[in-house]
Amino acid sequence: MRFDILTLFPGLFRGVFEESIVRRAIDAGLVTIAIHNIRDYAPGKHRITDDAPYGGGGGMVMKVEPIAYALEAILGEDLPLRQKRTGLVEVPIVLLTPAGRLFSQAMAREFERYGRLVLICGRYEGVDERVSQLFATHEVSIGDYVLSGGEIAAMAIVEAVTRLVPGVLGDMRAIVEDSHSADLLEHPHYTRPPEFRGAKVPEVLLSGDHAEIARWRRREALRRTLERRPDLLEKASLSDQDRLWVEALRRGETPSQEGE
Numbered sequence: 001m002r003f004d005i006l007t008l009f010p011g012l013f014r015g016v017f018e019e020s021i022v023r024r025a026i027d028a029g030l031v032t033i034a035i036h037n038i039r040d041y042a043p044g045k046h047r048i049t050d051d052a053p054y055g056g057g058g059g060m061v062m063k064v065e066p067i068a069y070a071l072e073a074i075l076g077e078d079l080p081l082r083q084k085r086t087g088l089v090e091v092p093i094v095l096l097t098p099a100g101r102l103f104s105q106a107m108a109r110e111f112e113r114y115g116r117l118v119l120i121c122g123r124y125e126g127v128d129e130r131v132s133q134l135f136a137t138h139e140v141s142i143g144d145y146v147l148s149g150g151e152i153a154a155m156a157i158v159e160a161v162t163r164l165v166p167g168v169l170g171d172m173r174a175i176v177e178d179s180h181s182a183d184l185l186e187h188p189h190y191t192r193p194p195e196f197r198g199a200k201v202p203e204v205l206l207s208g209d210h211a212e213i214a215r216w217r218r219r220e221a222l223r224r225t226l227e228r229r230p231d232l233l234e235k236a237s238l239s240d241q242d243r244l245w246v247e248a249l250r251r252g253e254t255p256s257q258e259g260e
């Protein structure tokens with residue numbers, strides 16, 4: 001998987017990509033990340049990357065030319081044109097903006113399948129609309145809040161997509177994918193000690209009864225999802241047993257955290 005990131009702040013990415021899972025994926029040759037400073041592509045002695053908005057108002061707007069020249073240097077002139085003409089995406093060109101479609105696990109899976117991704121980090125005041133019109137295949141937001149720029153959003157997407165690249169998580173991936181993990185919130189986790197300041201690990205987890213543990217985890221995942229993200233339950237694939245459980249929770253018949 002190859003990522004090309006266009007940014008005015010390349011330094012922001014260093015620490016994040018030099019540790020942990022992304023670092024391991026790079027070291028294993030499974031992922032390549034190229035960070036491009038948009039300023040390097042800005043024409044003129046002063047390498048200006050932003051300007052005042054037409055129509056007035058506050059803030060500055062990122063200019064189209066430096067981003068256009070950067071994209072053409074990275075991808076060639078033909079590819080972005082062809083994508084816009086045919087509507088067929090070969091390499092997603094993603095503009096990070098709070099006005100974009102909401103990023104999701106499904107979108108991470110979609111991006112991973114392309115094998116290559118270009119991420120354009122905008123500043124929050126805005127990016128000249130012609131970047132979307134002429135180049136971007138996707139406009140994506142990571143949540144309903146405003147960041148100062150798209151850099152942290154790009155990091156989140158790189159991390160989420162990298163985890164899905166075959167080989168990065170090894171055996172873990174199959175488990176994560178099989179458990180419908182994206183449909184429901186995860187069940188609570190515990191490790192030693194069995195009791196800390198009066199807070200006990202649920203009895204069932206110490207029982208060694210794997211069928212009962214699986215049932216408990218599923219029920220706790222349903223409980224959390226119902227309490228915190230009821231919108232996810234509408235889309236989740238639920239068994240008949242799950243539905244009975246959700247109904248019981250809704251009626252306030254909530255079996256104890258400790259299981260039965």
Ligand code: ADE
Nearest residue numbers: 096097098141142147153
């Ligand atoms: N830039 C500023 N805020 C953002 C957000 N929430 N998602 C993606 N890019 C952004």
